[in-house]
Amino acid sequence: MSKRLLAAAVAAVLAVAGCGGSDGASDPNTLKLWHYEGPDSAMGVAWAEAIKQFEASHPGVTVKFEEKGFEQIQKTASMVLNSKDAPDILEYNKGNATTGLLSKQGLLTDISDEVAKRGWDKKLGPGIDTTAKYDDRGVMGSGKWYGVPNYAEYVMVYYNKTLFDQQGLAAPRTLDELTAAMKKFVAAGVTPLALGGAEYPAAQLLYQLALTQADRDWVDRFQRYTGDVDFHDKPWVFGAERFAEWLREGYISKDSAGVKAEDMGLSFMQGKSPIMISGSWWYGRVQAQVKDFEWASVPWPGMTAGSSGNLWVVPEGSKNKQLAYDFIEITMSPAIQDKLRDAGGIAVAPGETPVTDPKTKQLNDDFKALVDGDRLAFYPDWPAPGFYDAQVSSVQKVITGQIGAHEALTEMADYYKENTASVGK
């Protein structure tokens, strides 16, 4: 009895601990797909349609879709992809610390041949394809293709047109015009700029300000390690000092250190703050929710944080890679790209169908101008794992007056240096 009991116990422990059980066999007629876009988002709408088209064009094949959370995939992808439970295709975050890291560790399929064969590389413009290619160190921008993006995003200036009109202000197309507009609002007793210091927006704003003085070489050195990075060079110092100045002048509230991104967005959408500098991920929501005033957006003057959207990646352990490539092909088709665009997203390879909604048209036209001008500068937290928290913390300290602009740059420099030292190792 005791031996049998022991054997059963060991089997049970292994099963519970996830070490036994399934042999990892996969059904050749099932495409296991994960993504984390909400069903109402532009991508969610487009990809639901892509799944339908895929099943119609692949009789007998079923798509087994599992909706995941962004953080769920971000935090557990490496462990899941290392196991037998990996899907055949999934949406994954772009950048060195995510797709780059997994590609370096051999967990993702090199899809370069497929990209060339199907012509996806021709559909993605410069700046868009940067996040899809990674070298042997896992650094983006060159090397093999490990993913395909089919939407994009960028940071812009949202403004309350009704309030601007009341102040006699025009669309703020340059940094000087933006500053003058904020000055006028402060004089009228209004804090003009909504900002969330507890999350990404404040660090992004500092980066945006630095980007007004930056060029492609500066961005590449910072993001792709193509040369020396000096956090006390002209763009960084300009960005940090201007950020501190905006705090001093009252353009940004000193209370914004504890404000989350969501509350920043609500402040703009409820008409409490006339300006918000943030990404296109707000666009659809602003369009749907703002009814009490007129709003508009203008591109950020100069280079701007932005890139392709997240990527479709094919795990190395995928058993149905051809089906996965077929699915990507469908998401890159003009019909699905137009569907994505018409649902409020930024299509990277739109078809010929004209856009009907003027705001959607502007969003996509502005993006095209950014790509044509090679002005996408990725996001400030990408170069080093955990840089997000470090930047949020440093910029929060500037907002609360714990440290000055230059000390914040020093903190960021130290973190960058320490945490990029192991890149490629």
Add this chain to the structure above:
Amino acid sequence: MSSAPASIRDRGSYLLYLIPGGLLLLAVILVPFGMNIGISFTEWSGAGTPEWVGLDNYTRLMGDGTFWASFRHNVGLVVAMAILPTLAGLVIAAALFDFIGEHFGARHAAVLRACVYLPQVLPIAVAGIVWSWILAPRDGALNEVLRAVGLDSLAQNWLGDPDFALWSVMAVMLWIQVGYPVVIFMAGMQRVDPSLHEAAELDGASWWGRFFHVTVPQIRPEIFVVLLTCTIAALKVFAPIYVLTRGGPGGSTNVPSYYSFQNFFEKTQVGYGAAIATVLTALVLVLTAVFLRVQNRGER
């Protein structure tokens, strides 16, 4: 087997009932904990092959100011989540039991007890989001109320100012925690022999006298349990920090469990994160052992 004494056979059959729990303990606690300790001796990004680095992570931990600062914040949270709720819980439980229960009936006491316990039932994510609205600097409810009653100068950036953030989190945690001791202590008070109180009353003891010399010593086991469980909860607190402040502003509310999480998932320094988690677990185990030893001695 058939010739074995009956007591051994009985013991064998009892052991059978322990197997499911034992297996779960092994699979869910012991195996992962062992793996965590193993990982803490490596440098690992979460994928690929971990590289053995011996005690490097622990050596680094000793000189890591952020780690020690996070422990200092934890001391504040032990006060807010264990010591103050225990003290407040004692007074509230005694008031509900002796005063409300006596004068207004047990049902009223039960309703009030449920009200105090309510924050324990709320999911922490919901409570955290609601509190972040209440404590919002510009149009948060607390500041609005302060301004409405003319106390503008007291309005603060509760969660966004490094001088106030930890205190604000502590206040929220006190609100969340206090219901738990109240419920436990009220249950404990029910088993106190009423004749002890009557005797003390006949001897002329005041309410406070009876509270300190009869109630508190009689429910000492409950007090130990509450202090122990709340201290452990405070040491490993994660969700409220994640929801309310994410360790900010500027790291002023960072705690070891959140710092471990950051290293695991944000910085992909899994080995270092595992070392933090191991030290935290060791601390919790030591504290638990000390508590239980003190409690046993007290009972003897």
